[in-house]
Amino acid sequence: MGAGPGSGIRSGRGDDPGAGAAAPVRRLCVIGVGLIGGSFARALRAAGACAEIVGCGRDAAHLERARALGVIDRAEVDPARAVVDADVVMLAAPVGASGALLQAVAPVLRDDALISDAGSVKGSVLAAARAALGGRFPAFVPGHPIAGTERSGVEASSVDLFRGRCTVLTPTAETDARALARVRGLWEACGARVVEMDAAHHDRVFAAVSHLPHLLAYTLVDWIAARPDAAELFDFAGGGFRDFTRIASSDPVMWRDICTANAEALGAQLAEFAAALDAVLRAVRAGDAAALEALFARAKRARDRKVEAER
Amino acid sequence: MGAGPGSGIRSGRGDDPGAGAAAPVRRLCVIGVGLIGGSFARALRAAGACAEIVGCGRDAAHLERARALGVIDRAEVDPARAVVDADVVMLAAPVGASGALLQAVAPVLRDDALISDAGSVKGSVLAAARAALGGRFPAFVPGHPIAGTERSGVEASSVDLFRGRCTVLTPTAETDARALARVRGLWEACGARVVEMDAAHHDRVFAAVSHLPHLLAYTLVDWIAARPDAAELFDFAGGGFRDFTRIASSDPVMWRDICTANAEALGAQLAEFAAALDAVLRAVRAGDAAALEALFARAKRARDRKVEAER
Numbered sequence: 001m002g003a004g005p006g007s008g009i010r011s012g013r014g015d016d017p018g019a020g021a022a023a024p025v026r027r028l029c030v031i032g033v034g035l036i037g038g039s040f041a042r043a044l045r046a047a048g049a050c051a052e053i054v055g056c057g058r059d060a061a062h063l064e065r066a067r068a069l070g071v072i073d074r075a076e077v078d079p080a081r082a083v084v085d086a087d088v089v090m091l092a093a094p095v096g097a098s099g100a101l102l103q104a105v106a107p108v109l110r111d112d113a114l115i116s117d118a119g120s121v122k123g124s125v126l127a128a129a130r131a132a133l134g135g136r137f138p139a140f141v142p143g144h145p146i147a148g149t150e151r152s153g154v155e156a157s158s159v160d161l162f163r164g165r166c167t168v169l170t171p172t173a174e175t176d177a178r179a180l181a182r183v184r185g186l187w188e189a190c191g192a193r194v195v196e197m198d199a200a201h202h203d204r205v206f207a208a209v210s211h212l213p214h215l216l217a218y219t220l221v222d223w224i225a226a227r228p229d230a231a232e233l234f235d236f237a238g239g240g241f242r243d244f245t246r247i248a249s250s251d252p253v254m255w256r257d258i259c260t261a262n263a264e265a266l267g268a269q270l271a272e273f274a275a276a277l278d279a280v281l282r283a284v285r286a287g288d289a290a291a292l293e294a295l296f297a298r299a300k301r302a303r304d305r306k307v308e309a310e311r
Numbered sequence: 312m313g314a315g316p317g318s319g320i321r322s323g324r325g326d327d328p329g330a331g332a333a334a335p336v337r338r339l340c341v342i343g344v345g346l347i348g349g350s351f352a353r354a355l356r357a358a359g360a361c362a363e364i365v366g367c368g369r370d371a372a373h374l375e376r377a378r379a380l381g382v383i384d385r386a387e388v389d390p391a392r393a394v395v396d397a398d399v400v401m402l403a404a405p406v407g408a409s410g411a412l413l414q415a416v417a418p419v420l421r422d423d424a425l426i427s428d429a430g431s432v433k434g435s436v437l438a439a440a441r442a443a444l445g446g447r448f449p450a451f452v453p454g455h456p457i458a459g460t461e462r463s464g465v466e467a468s469s470v471d472l473f474r475g476r477c478t479v480l481t482p483t484a485e486t487d488a489r490a491l492a493r494v495r496g497l498w499e500a501c502g503a504r505v506v507e508m509d510a511a512h513h514d515r516v517f518a519a520v521s522h523l524p525h526l527l528a529y530t531l532v533d534w535i536a537a538r539p540d541a542a543e544l545f546d547f548a549g550g551g552f553r554d555f556t557r558i559a560s561s562d563p564v565m566w567r568d569i570c571t572a573n574a575e576a577l578g579a580q581l582a583e584f585a586a587a588l589d590a591v592l593r594a595v596r597a598g599d600a601a602a603l604e605a606l607f608a609r610a611k612r613a614r615d616r617k618v619e620a621e622r
Contacts, residue, residue: 096600146549166547208535209548213555215591216527218610223587224519225613234617236477237520238457240558242621244524247551248614252607260600267596274592276534277585280526285578289407289571296563299529302536303559306545310553 025050025186029086031079031101033057033066036118036145037092038157041071043190046159056082057093066154079104088114088186095119096257102132102140109136114179116141116186120148120206120254122170122199124261138176141183142199144168144206145192150249163191170199200265207265212273214255215266217248336361336497340397342390342412344368344377345562347429347456348403349468352382354501357470367393368404377465390415399425399497406430407568413443413451420447425490427452427497431459431517431565433481433510435572449487452494453510455479455517456503461560474502481510511576518576523584525566526577528559 028044030037033055044050055072056079057063063075076082083089083105091098098119109115115133119125122142129140145167149156167187171180184194197205224233259266283291339355341348344366355361366383367390368374374386387393394400394416402409409430420426426444430436433453440451456478460467478498482491495505508516535544570577594602 146547149550165549168547205540205544205547208538209544209552213531213552215595216531216588217555218607219588219591220524220527220584221610221614222606223584225609227519229516230613233516233520234613234620236457236479236516237617238476239460240561241520241524242618243554243557244528245614246554248607248610249618250551250607250611252604252611255607256600256604259595259603260598263595263598267592270588270592270595273531273534274585274588277527277530277581277588280530281578281581281585284526284570284574284581287571287574289567292570293563293567295533296529296559296561296566298536299532299559300561300563302541302545303532303556306548307553307560309545 023182024048025088027052027054027086027088029054029056029083029089030072031056031082031089031091031105032093032097033063033072033154033157034092035149035152035154035156035161036147037090038066038069038071038154039147039159039161040090040092040118040145040190042157042159043162044186047189049186049189054082054086062154069154071154071157080108083109083113085110086113088116088182091115091117091119091125094251094254094257095121095125095261096253098125099128099132102129106132106134106136114139114141114176114182116143116183118143118145119261120144120210120258121261122168122202123265126170126172126199138174139179141175141179142170143183143187144170144202145187147192148250150246152251152254160191162187165192167192167194168202169194169196170202171196172199203262203265204269207262207269211258211262211266212269214247214250215259215270216273217245218255221245221248334493335359336399338363338365338397338399340365340367340394340400341383342367342393342400342402342416343404343408344374344383344465344468345403346460346463346465346467346472347458348401349377349380349382349465350458350470350472351401351403351429351456351501353468353470354473355497358500360497360500365393365397373465380465382465382468391419394420394424396421397424399427399493402426402428402430402436405562405565405568406432406436406572407564409436410439410443413440417443417445417447425450425452425487425493427454427494429454429456430572431455431521431569432572433479433513437481437483437510449485450490452486452490453481454494454498455481455513456498456501458503459561461557463562463565471502473498476503478503478505479513480505480507481513482507483510514573514576515580518573518580522569522573522577523580525558525561526570526581527584528556529566532556532559 028050030041041053053072054074055063055066056076060077066072067075079101125142130137145162147161147165187194339361341352352364364383365385366374366377367387377383378386390412436453441448456473458472458476498505
């Protein structure tokens with residue numbers, strides 16, 4: 001992976017990070033200690049990049065498991081208490097909660113705190129941060145680690161989830177260069193490669209390659225599950241179906257939030273894809289073997305190339 | 312897996328198999344020595360169920376590799392020569408070739424030969440067999456092992472591809488009970504569980520759970536590959552995309568044949584799915600978070616149950 005040729009990408013290191021970019025975090029507050037937040041905490045601790053970790057979430061029992069696992073040092077269900085004295089705050093809750101969480105913590109953040117997030121949609125989070133943080137908006141660094149799996153919860157978190165993977169940061173012109181450099185450094189400490197990109201560009205790219213496939217997988221499984229012969233259909237679904245639908249086992253709340261937060265880009269991509277699918281339906285009905293073979297051969301070449309490039 | 316509740320399924324052993332059902336094969340002819348044909352040959356040989364194996368295909372170099380690998384004993388590019396003196400003939404070529412192959416071999420088959428196939432579509436193969444075999448049609452046993460992968464070729468074949476998997480047989484009222492029992496015995500010797508089903512029912516079931524997902528995966532990859540920003544999009548496609556599109560690396564000719572041979576059932580399923588997808592598009596555009604969450608939660612439950620049932 002790496003910076004592609006897209007117009008919105010900045011692959012450089014940005015402006016001079018200034019002093020302190022690589023300083024360890026004294027107190028990290030992770031809001032949402034699930035797969036992503038838990039893995040971020042584990043990786044930073046393992047890298048020696050973080051002295052103390054406060055975990056925050058709505059479910060006290062879940063937080064207690066995170067503490068028992070050593071992922072966090074201290075648990076707080078109240079975000080406004082959790083961020084007290086934290087120098088870095090990482091939002092890793094479903095993106096739909098970002099606005100309310102930022103509003104809750106904004107009045108109590110340390111003056112020099114930086115705030116980042118790990119949501120899969122960036123435009124809506126930037127808008128929420130701008131509204132909630134006011135003059136502190138430059139200290140917000142929006143991010144998206146490309147490292148999810150269909151599993152969720154702190155039990156699924158791991159120290160090396162981000163190793164060798166890409167994290168996209170989508171700063172604005174207002175984003176503080178030191179805050180940006182520090183967040184970049186934290187992701188690099190987790191083993192990730194960091195790419196910068198415009199937020200709107202990010203949301204179009206991930207609508208196509210991530211949000212749309214999730215919608216297709218969810219829709220296919222639900223469409224089958226709703227049929228009277230669902231039990232038999234699932235019985236005869238083989239390994240191809242299992243892999244195709246793996247992402248339909250993803251967290252419904254997380255994906256509800258992604259699909260509503262990125263509704264505009266996702267709706268546009270889905271409509272375009274539906275048109276492509278309609279052309280395929282016409283080819284199937286017309287028995288157009290040549291068109292189908294050409295499509296399948298192009299797709300196989302493209303996918304085989306992608307898989308080859310990842311080796 | 313096993314016989315589901317569907318109306319078209321017969322899960323019993325059928326009629327009395329009569330003598331000879333379990334007799335080893337003296338000479339097996341496999342037409343199409345790829346993943347499926349090669350694995351069938353390997354598994355029967357390993358089970359001691361087969362004395363001699365003749366492989367047939369259009370590519371002499373490919374057949375020679377199959378011979379060098381010990382998958383077949385003898386290679387023939389001419390189907391009419393390959394089937395001479397064979398007591399069992401297994402068609403494992405792309406389903407579009409079935410008609411021409413059956414016509415080529417019909418005049419030279421041994422009087423007591425039985426013919427079977429491993430195609431993913433059964434209605435079209437039955438029609439081709441009825442036309443090509445005439446009075447010998449009862450000796451034709453249509454089958455479909457549910458065991459493909461996106462890999463193809465004899466190099467991908469293995470002795471245990473069918474172990475613990477299901478093979479569907481779709482006999483007609485005319486199918487000879489001894490032939491049916493013998494083919495069942497061969498698949499069981501390969502380690503497969505055998506289920507019987509009506510051919511039209513089979514084609515509807517697999518249109519929904521196999522052919523449609525393949526079409527979706529192929530269409531998504533081709534739709535992305537055709538865009539000016541394809542390189543960047545593939546760059547940022549993660550593990551979810553890779554699994555979702557694994558089946559888009561399947562053999563284009565095999566899938567061209569499946570989609571044209573099963574055009575009617577596949578077209579109907581695809582049109583139904585497109586309607587479901589359109590409802591999802593409307594929910595995305597309306598920002599209907601509750602509808603999306605409910606859909607995702609239903610799909611996750613259904614898929615998690617299926618995966619759990621397979622353990």
